[in-house]
Every structure is written in C-alpha cells, then in structure tokens.
Amino acid sequence: MSHPALPPLPAGHSPRAAAFWLGFHLRRNLKKRAFWLWALAVIIVFAVVMGTAGLRGGGLGNLFILRITPLLSLFFATGVLREEIEDQTLTYGFSRPVGRAWLYGARVVAALVPVALLGLVPAFIAGTAAGPTAPPRYLAASALIILAYGGVFALLGLLVRWPTWLGLAFLVAWEQPVALVPGFFGRLTLLTHARAVAGLPAGESPWSGLLTVPPAWASALVLAAVAALTFWLGGWLISRREYQLAK
Amino acid sequence: MSEPHLSARNVSKLFGPVRALNDIDLQIGPGVTGLLGPNGSGKSTLMKLFAGELLPDEGDVRLLGHDPFHFAPVRRGLGLCPEQDAFYEDLSGYDFVEALTRLNGFSAADARARTAATMKRVGLEIYGRKRIREMSRGMRQRTKIAQAIAHDPPVVLLDEPLTGADPVARADLIALVRALGQEGRCVLVSSHVLHEVEAMTHQVVFIRFGRLRAQGDVFRLRGKLEDRPYRVVLSVSGDARAFGSQLLGLAHVQTVTVLADDRLELTTTDLDDAARGVPALAQAHGVRLTRFTSPDADLESLYRYLVSQP
DSSP states (O other), rough: OOOOOOOOTTHHHHHHOOOOOOOOHHHEEEHHHHHHHHHHHHHHHHHHHHTTSSSOOHHHHIIIIIIIIIHHHHHTTHHHHHHHHTTOOOOHHSSSSHHHHHHHHHHHHHHHHHHHHHHHHHHHHHHHHHHHTOOOOOOHHHHHHHHHHHHHHHHHHOOOHHHHHHHHHIIEEEEEEETTTTTGGGGGHHHHHHHHHHHHOOOSSGGGGGGOOOHHHHHHHHHHHHHHHHHHHHHHHHHHOOOOOOO | OOOOOEEEEEEEEEEEEEEEEEEEEEEEESEEEEEEEOTHHHHHHHHHHHSSOOOOOOEEEEEBBBBBOOOOGGGGGGGEEEEEEEOOTSBHHHHHHHHHHHHOOHHHHHHHHHHHHHHHHOOOGGGGBBBGGGOOOHHHHHHHHHHHHOOOSSSSEEEEETOOHHHHHHHHHHHHHHHHHHHHEEEEEEEOHHHHHHHHHHHEEEEEETTTHHHHHHHHHHHOOOSSSSEEEEEEESSSSHHHHTTTTTTTEEEEEEEEEEEEEEESOOOHHHHHHHHHHHHHOEEEEEEEEEESSSSSHHHHHHHHHO
C-alpha cells in the first residue's frame, strides 16, 4: 500500500500562484458594491470640502491622508480573511499547494489596491493644490499610511472576531488624540509619521505649536517598518494557526 | 519505505474540552473508502486533518507521506470537496474551478482545458456557465466536486458529496466516485446515507465518539460479529414447515421460524455456508426456492450494530 510520487509543481509556484490570487481577488474587490459606494463617498466629500468649506492644500491633505485614508484601510483590510472565514471559503485556498503566507499577502495587497485608488488620487490633487513640492510628499505619505494601517488592520482581522470595531476604537481612541499630544507620545502614532512624511501642519489647536515633528525620512522608515513587520507577522501567524469558523 | 496515501497515527484532536478525535490509528490506500459515523463523531475533523486545515493535538497525520499542514507542496496531490455549501458566489462554475485549478500550478490554458473536461465529467458542461449563486444545490455540489478533481489529484476527500443532489445526480455522482477509485486514486467519502456509500464501496471506516470502531471490508467486518447471527428470509413453493425442519439439520443454522405457508426465516452463523447449503438442501428435497435474502448482510446492519455498542 504505497502512495504514488508527489505530483510535480513548477518552480517558484507559490509566488506565481500568489500573483494570480492577488489578481483574482483584486478583480472581485473592484466589482464589489462596497468599493463603488466608498468611491462615491470620497467624491462627495471631496466636492463638499472644496466647494463649501473651501479647504485647500494642507487642509485637504490633512483630511484625506490623515482622516479618510486610515478609515478606508480599516474597512478594506480588516475583512481580508475574516470574510473568508465567515463565508467558509478559506478552505479552497488553504487546501492548495501554496504557502499560506503567500495567499495572505496576496489577499492583503488585493484589499489595499482599492484603498490606494481611493486614497492616492485625492492625495495627489491635494498635493497639487498645496504647492509644487507637495505632490510627491503627499503621495508617499498616503502610500505609506495605506501600507502601515493595512498591515495593522489585516493583522487585527486574523486575531479577533470583530476587527472593524477594534480598529475603529484604535483610530478614534488612540491614533487621533495621541497624535495631538505634545512631546514623544505623538511619535507612537502612525498619524504623526504620516504627517511628517507629507510635511503637513499639525493643525489649528492651541498647542499645535508645541508638537514636534520627526524628520520625514525617519518617519518614512517607521511607517515602512510597521508595514513590513505587520505583513510578516500576519504571514507567520497564518502559517501556524488553524482558521475555521467555530461550530 | 512503503507509505499509504493517507495515514493517521495515534491522532487526537481537541476543541476546547471536547475530544473530537481520540487516538485514531488508520491507514488508507487506493480505491474508495467510506467514512461513516453518526453526527459529531469526528468525520469532518478527520477530513480536515488530512486536508491540512487542522493540526492534530497528538499524533501524526500524513498525506502522501508528508505533513499536510506544514508542507504545502504535498497538497498538489489533494482534492478536497468540503462539507460546507460555500463558494465565491459571484463567479460562474467554470471561473470558480479554473481559478482554483490555477492555484495547483497550471497555466491559464491548461487550467481552462482541465476545467472544461472536468465540468463535462461532472455533468456541468452547460450549466457550469451559470453564476454559482444561481445554481441549484445539486449543481453546486457538482461544482465543488469538479474543483476537487480538475487537477487530477491522487487523493480525493469528499465530505458529504451527495447532499442536496437529486436522485439522477446522486446516481451520476456515485458512478463518478466509483470511477475515481477505479482509476487508482485514494478516495475517502463521508456520508450519512448508507446505501449510497454501499453503492460506492465495500471498504469502510467507522468512527464513533471520535474513536475508530472498525475498518475494512463490510462483509468481513459483518462476518466477525459472531454474537450477531444473520437472518435469512426464504420463499419456497412446497411445504415450508417440513423444509424448515430439514434446515435445522444444517450445522450453521441456529433457528428456523415459519413466517407463512411459503415463507421461512432462519438464523445462521455463516451466510456463505447458508448460501451454498440451503439451495442444495432445497434441491435435494424437491423444494423450489424462489427467494433468498438477508436483511443483516448489508452496511446498515453493521452500522446499527457498531453504533449500538457502548
């Protein structure tokens, strides 16, 4: 009773399969109603703040890079695997000869590309309105904040049952208020580093003059490191843990 | 070293305080094997362990000689049809099967060709173009089976594959499962419907309360139940009562009951001996035997016995 030889796999199968899986889920994500509703919401907010509130340049950048993009990352990234766990479709990917971490990475990137589409365009427009040197800074800050928050929220989706609520609490109760605390504490938030990369003003609060801004290059490194660490941690976790809907 | 397609060595699996599988030790080779047991007996848990979806808490699970959870390449040899009715509902059957076949290492063209051939094989050549959310339950089952076999795996795990299928679809799927086994694949099928399992295979694994209760050929297993003689119902033309007393002379016959003027029921310890001895005795005494059936020689009888044991 001896089993047959293992069927062969092409060289570099996992990365190639992950690239395919990314494209497959990206196409599905871009067809989802949620993506188009968010796109509509972003357009409406953009029109309102430019038309009614008269926000320009730094104000627009603050709103889109530091307020709306984190929310978009939250809603798209927390559902990366949670949705598949709840729908019980995770089994189809996980029973294939592809490393789980590769599938996870593909799913996270497939979730973040729509966020990039919704976040980078307003950031570029805001940057253009802020001055000739702002667009690259705004785009870099936006891209890095999408990756960093995406990694954090996707990881949260692996760890807890209701990641969106916990993520929202993280944004509202930690990121937004602590970023306004003068001194070192502000640097413990991703928002502070995104602000530093974009070169955005600290805001209109009475103590905003006290806020110290880290160098842009250091903040870019911090955001990149957070993204890399959370992506790696998510991949590591998913390769070792069982994921199935509890009966 | 000779390794079976699937093996579990002293495997236990706990969900919190519940021991879903308890010291399971079994090996499964080529051909179709039925995985049987009452609800909650641990069948799906065993399937998920073999598929690399779960990790054993104790013991060792092997798929084609490797750990299916940690060694991803071995899953190239696995086809899994899960129990749950879950899909990417927005896709057509073809797109669903093709996408999953791509993950098994096939190019787009190869995956498309394999998908087309497999959809034809499972009877979804035309209806497979529908979106999955628009499919009937039977079509969804066929789609699930298609994605499990499109990449030609040597091991196929089918968890309740006939659920929701209509009678014609059931007959087709039973024939398909048998064909998969005849092709030399190791096919492990779990089902609650015993006569359907019986139509697929005589090789069975019984699990109850997470423990392995029996494994092997149904008839051999049934033959080992010495404390449970077989009942045999006979229809005769002639004097049933007189023939009944002749039957008592056969060594393996324990009791004879006259059910009607032309019907008898006997109990025997050896069905093979009865199948040979009773017709010969009838012929010798000029009795015409028109019916010889045993309600105890089937899978259901064995199943009832095994689940009735503490």
